[in-house]
Amino acid sequence: xxxxxxxxxxxxxxxxxxxxxxxxxxxxxxxxxxxxxxxxxxxxxxxxxxxxxxxxxxxxxxxxxxxxxxxxxxxxxxxxxxxxxxxxxxxxxxxxxxxxxxxxxxxxxxxxxxxxxxxxxxxxxxxxxxxxxxxxxxxxxxxxxxxxxxxxxx
Amino acid sequence: xxxxxxxxxxxxxxxxxxxxxxxxxxxxxxxxxxxxxxxxxxxxxxxxxxxxxxxxxxxxxxxxxxxxxxxxxxxxxxxxxxxxxxxxxxxxxxxxxxxxxxxxxxxxxxxxxxxxxxxxxxxxxxxxxxxxxxxxxxxxxxxxxxxxxxxxxx
DNA sequence: TCCATCTTGTTTGTACACAAACGATAGTGT
DNA sequence: ACACTATCGTTTGTGTACAAACAAGATGGA
Numbered sequence: 001x002x003x004x005x006x007x008x009x010x011x012x013x014x015x016x017x018x019x020x021x022x023x024x025x026x027x028x029x030x031x032x033x034x035x036x037x038x039x040x041x042x043x044x045x046x047x048x049x050x051x052x053x054x055x056x057x058x059x060x061x062x063x064x065x066x067x068x069x070x071x072x073x074x075x076x077x078x079x080x081x082x083x084x085x086x087x088x089x090x091x092x093x094x095x096x097x098x099x100x101x102x103x104x105x106x107x108x109x110x111x112x113x114x115x116x117x118x119x120x121x122x123x124x125x126x127x128x129x130x131x132x133x134x135x136x137x138x139x140x141x142x143x144x145x146x147x148x149x150x151x152x153x154x
Numbered sequence: 155x156x157x158x159x160x161x162x163x164x165x166x167x168x169x170x171x172x173x174x175x176x177x178x179x180x181x182x183x184x185x186x187x188x189x190x191x192x193x194x195x196x197x198x199x200x201x202x203x204x205x206x207x208x209x210x211x212x213x214x215x216x217x218x219x220x221x222x223x224x225x226x227x228x229x230x231x232x233x234x235x236x237x238x239x240x241x242x243x244x245x246x247x248x249x250x251x252x253x254x255x256x257x258x259x260x261x262x263x264x265x266x267x268x269x270x271x272x273x274x275x276x277x278x279x280x281x282x283x284x285x286x287x288x289x290x291x292x293x294x295x296x297x298x299x300x301x302x303x304x305x306x307x308x
Numbered sequence: 309t310c311c312a313t314c315t316t317g318t319t320t321g322t323a324c325a326c327a328a329a330c331g332a333t334a335g336t337g338t
Numbered sequence: 339a340c341a342c343t344a345t346c347g348t349t350t351g352t353g354t355a356c357a358a359a360c361a362a363g364a365t366g367g368a
């Protein structure tokens with residue numbers, strides 16, 4: 001109608017593709033997070049909280065600012081997540097000499113102990129999901145490219 | 155330490171891969187939605203609202219229940235989104251004979267007119283993103299597989 | 309008919325996610 | 339010392355997202 005005839009070139013086709021990609025991304029993200037929910041629930045962690053603990057288990061202490069950058073989260077989003085993890089005594093603040101505005105975060109003893117349970121999470125997920133690891137790696141690479149493209153374009 | 159020596163098989167490697175995939179998915183989803191934000195803002199739509207309008211532009215009237223299923227959203231999440239679109243007079247309810255609990259949704263005249271502006275959204279996104287369409291298609295397929303795997307495993 | 313049960317959409321409570329404004333501290337120039 | 343600016347984390351407001359409880363209508367059997 002309004003196109004020259006080549007495939008995936010008129011507005012309606014683009015609207016459909018757009019719907020598939022951005023919608024698929026949102027659905028996949030929500031689905032996977034929902035898939036983690038019952039697995040993380042016994043640990044007493046939500047998915048964002050799990051990501052925070054993963055970061056701190058890998059390297060602590062970490063400055064609040066650096067943690068926000070690693071997780072690509074707005075500080076305003078991270079603040080309440082950190083507050084709940086502190087309330088649950090899984091992480092704690094450390095002062096930073098030289099700057100009274102900033103602070104660091106580290107797992108408490110309780111938080112460090114939780115890592116042992118968390119080690120079972122990935123294998124549980126991968127096993128229940130039943131996807132070959134190669135496919136997960138390919139997907140990861142595709143997502144990485146997409147994130148890089150967004151960063152470049154912003 | 156605890157592994158037989160093959161790559162990507164011990165717990166630490168799995169923890170790292172897990173972090174890359176589920177974290178990458180969450181970041182990609184948030185990044186892309188953020189990327190849409192300034193493009194959708196002139197239309198007065200948030201990203202979920204945009205997805206609702208896409209569904210209704212493609213086929214209306216749609217039963218509330220069917221819309222929730224299409225978008226894979228909990229009805230409790232869809233209710234306030236629909237309320238705001240009604241408040242902005244972009245969609246409206248239609249009664250359904252035979253069942254007073256249920257109702258349908260359709261774009262208003264104003265909502266239908268908005269589609270003309272929305273037609274420019276996908277090309278804008280794809281152009282600014284600068285990724286080849288083939289790569290987007292491949293990513294879509296990977297996401298579709300992942301969603302299917304989650305559905306299968308749930 | 310009457311009642312138990314099921315559906316359908318809303319409400320309530322908790323937890324992200326981000327923009328904008330804020331308060332407090334740090335650094336910088338004069 | 340003093341103002342100016344920049345940085346850091348928090349607060350406030352709006353908008354998802356989902357679990358659990360709910361209210362109202364529909365449905366089926368005794």
